[in-house]
Amino acid sequence: MSEADGPRLGAALGVVGGGQLGRMLGLAARPLGHPLHVLAPPSNAGAPARAVAARWVEGAFSDLEAHRTLAADVAALTFEVEDAEPDVLAALEAEGIAVHPSPAALRIVRRRASQRRWLAEKGFPMPALRVVESVDALAAAEAELASAAGPPFVKTDRGGFDGRGQARGKASQDPAMRAALEEQPLVVEAAVPFERELSVLVARDAAGNVAVHPVAENVHIQAVLHHALLPARVDEPTAAEARDLAKRLAEAIGLVGILVVELFVTRDGLLVNEMALRPHNTFHGADRACALGQFEQQLRAVLGWPLGDPELQRPTALVNLFGDLWEGGGGAGLDLATALAVPTVQVHLYEKAATRPRRKMGHLTATGATVDEALARALEAERRLRAAAGIPPFGEAP
Numbered sequence: 001m002s003e004a005d006g007p008r009l010g011a012a013l014g015v016v017g018g019g020q021l022g023r024m025l026g027l028a029a030r031p032l033g034h035p036l037h038v039l040a041p042p043s044n045a046g047a048p049a050r051a052v053a054a055r056w057v058e059g060a061f062s063d064l065e066a067h068r069t070l071a072a073d074v075a076a077l078t079f080e081v082e083d084a085e086p087d088v089l090a091a092l093e094a095e096g097i098a099v100h101p102s103p104a105a106l107r108i109v110r111r112r113a114s115q116r117r118w119l120a121e122k123g124f125p126m127p128a129l130r131v132v133e134s135v136d137a138l139a140a141a142e143a144e145l146a147s148a149a150g151p152p153f154v155k156t157d158r159g160g161f162d163g164r165g166q167a168r169g170k171a172s173q174d175p176a177m178r179a180a181l182e183e184q185p186l187v188v189e190a191a192v193p194f195e196r197e198l199s200v201l202v203a204r205d206a207a208g209n210v211a212v213h214p215v216a217e218n219v220h221i222q223a224v225l226h227h228a229l230l231p232a233r234v235d236e237p238t239a240a241e242a243r244d245l246a247k248r249l250a251e252a253i254g255l256v257g258i259l260v261v262e263l264f265v266t267r268d269g270l271l272v273n274e275m276a277l278r279p280h281n282t283f284h285g286a287d288r289a290c291a292l293g294q295f296e297q298q299l300r301a302v303l304g305w306p307l308g309d310p311e312l313q314r315p316t317a318l319v320n321l322f323g324d325l326w327e328g329g330g331g332a333g334l335d336l337a338t339a340l341a342v343p344t345v346q347v348h349l350y351e352k353a354a355t356r357p358r359r360k361m362g363h364l365t366a367t368g369a370t371v372d373e374a375l376a377r378a379l380e381a382e383r384r385l386r387a388a389a390g391i392p393p394f395g396e397a398p
């Protein structure tokens, strides 16, 4: 079916990728009557989206035939992972399937170096950076970009998330980074002495209508998102500038769907850290904080329903739940009751088949009259969980 037909009541939505983002999309799609059809590689047999998928197509991201099977009975296709293959999606698009966001946009965003190049070309503000392809160039860029804020961040072109694929300080002597260089470029970025980190979520439909969620604030521990706040604790001019930047990004890339951009707030203004063409961990609390969450907004943008006005309803905080919570507690697993006893706390577990200490296994959210009250509740729930598991605060050595 082509998008010219518009949204069809009860039509399925196809998604490439079977992780927690697909799972939450499926949960948001159901009340509007849309079943979710998922394509995921065989290695993802126990993936989080499995429990909510009406149809599960097994296939590699490079497998065009499997994608055709997925596309056979859906109103539109989207993706929830950067590893989705733009060439395959472009082939489907050429066959008349509505693919949103576009494969062309995915091709720009999916790799760090091409994303950075595109952002530079379009004039978006960024940290000082170099893209390097040899050990010598890496060593030179590390020396050049060292500053009072410390050594630069060195990041792989692909496969990096939750701080993986990153090194700081003498990366040119780091065996993992040297090995990575054999296969891909590295991005070397000056360390930014930021005051805060923000993310902005913008949705854009095929007619060019745009809706921007309230700006969120991110707090990372050891380069992985630990908690996030909606709304961010920033002044209105900064929030307005952040929303405006996100809108310009969406227009520049011809977005249909949703886009999230991570920003650094510095004394000299905003800098773009990275962007994604899909829902984002920061906004998992948006369905409580705002008039609608990010997954319903994604669904509306991709299928062609009117975008929702995501106005703020109630301050909300999110805390991620990592695999170490499951591994502690003498193997008893998560002490869910202790978290749920904290006022306003809700929990979403992703039902991942395997745990790792720093793997995101779920999240909890709490609301409050103020964002500080919401955060205090969310952190209290996390503190109780960690105490029950007998493990120290996230990021601290036992």
Ligand SMILES: Nc1ncnc2c1ncn2[C@@H]1O[C@H](COP(=O)(O)OP(=O)(O)OP(=O)(O)O)[C@@H](O)[C@H]1O
Residues within 6 Å of the ligand: 127, 153, 155, 160, 161, 162, 163, 164, 189, 190, 191, 192, 193, 194, 197, 220, 223, 224, 225, 262, 273, 274
């Ligand atoms: N140039 C920089 N200056 C200062 N801090 C940085 C810089 N680059 C990364 N960081 C810190 O590390 C965090 C993770 O980096 P980045 O967003 O590039 O990686 P990621 O692994 O893709 O993250 P995720 O997938 O969790 O969003 C940032 O949110 C920030 O806290």
Ligand SMILES: [Mg+2]
Residues within 6 Å of the ligand: 262, 273, 274
């Ligand atoms: Mg990031």
